[in-house]
Amino acid sequence: MSEKFLNQKKSNTFEKIKKGEEMYQATTIGNFFIEAGIQEERMITPMQVVKLVYIAHGWFLAFTGKSLIDEGIQAWMYGPVVSSVYHTFKRYGRQEINNLELGHRKLLNEWGSLQEHEDIKQFLQIVWEKYGGFTGVELSSLTHQTGTPWYIVWEERGGKEQRGAVIPNYLIQEHFAEIMKMQFGHA
Numbered sequence: 001m002s003e004k005f006l007n008q009k010k011s012n013t014f015e016k017i018k019k020g021e022e023m024y025q026a027t028t029i030g031n032f033f034i035e036a037g038i039q040e041e042r043m044i045t046p047m048q049v050v051k052l053v054y055i056a057h058g059w060f061l062a063f064t065g066k067s068l069i070d071e072g073i074q075a076w077m078y079g080p081v082v083s084s085v086y087h088t089f090k091r092y093g094r095q096e097i098n099n100l101e102l103g104h105r106k107l108l109n110e111w112g113s114l115q116e117h118e119d120i121k122q123f124l125q126i127v128w129e130k131y132g133g134f135t136g137v138e139l140s141s142l143t144h145q146t147g148t149p150w151y152i153v154w155e156e157r158g159g160k161e162q163r164g165a166v167i168p169n170y171l172i173q174e175h176f177a178e179i180m181k182m183q184f185g186h187a
Contacts, residue, residue, distance in 0.1 A: 022117075023070040026082040029053045029124065030089070031100045036128045043096035046089040047136030051143060054080045056127045058149075061169055062176035063123075072166045075159035079143040080150045080167055149175050 030049045033056075037044040044052070053069065060068035073080045088101050131139065143150050149171040150159075159165035 023067050024120075026053050026057075026069040026071050026085045027088050027101055029056055029069055030082075030085045031102070032121070032124045033128060033132065034097050034100055036125070036132060037096075038098070040132075042132070043098060044132070045094055045096055045136050046086065046092050047094075048134070048139060049089055049097065050081055050085050051079070051136065051139035052127065052131060053082050053085050054143065055131055055139070056124055057082075058172045058176040059127060060123065061173035062180055065173070067169060072169075073149075073172065075150050075153040075165045075167050077154075077160070079140050083164070147175075 030053050033044060033049055033052045054073055057068045057073065060066065069082065071082060071084055074083055075081075089097055134142075145151065149167045152171060153159040153165050153167045157165070159167075
């Protein structure tokens with residue numbers, strides 16, 4: 001990650017986030033990245049959205065000890081997947097997503113709520129700045145390495161033998177905390 005994460009961790013931003021109890025629907029977080037891509041005229045694909053939501057969730061767990069999204073991450077053949085995000089945007093196939101998904105009242109209300117939480121938006125913007133330029137294949141490659149939470153569940157714990165095997169949050173949190181430790185010398 002960038003130095004912005006350390007600076008943000010030292011600021012009140014993470015303290016405010018830690019005190020909050022709100023989790024978001026994964027599609028709401030996906031919409032943030034889609035909007036960022038649209039605003040910067042570099043729209044993203046469904047694969048990118050799925051991976052960006054996973055990565056944001058992982059960093060959020062590492063920094064706060066809390067879940068960013070209200071849904072578990074599953075180990076699928078092609079990496080960690082947030083099922084609702086996949087199913088919401090799969091109609092785009094490999095094409096770029098050109099619209100936010102605000103199709104029902106709860107999602108629309110939650111999108112409005114996210115717009116009011118500057119601390120969460122700032123956190124997500126940093127994730128976007130770091131990972132938004134990666135292709136779906138590049139993001140997928142980051143999540144498939146030996147020792148990643150997906151690898152542990154898929155390869156070592158029989159995830160490939162069961163549909164929708166959940167990757168426990170503690171594995172995701174430990175993984176991103178280890179990355180933080182390697183990059184910054186502490187978690």
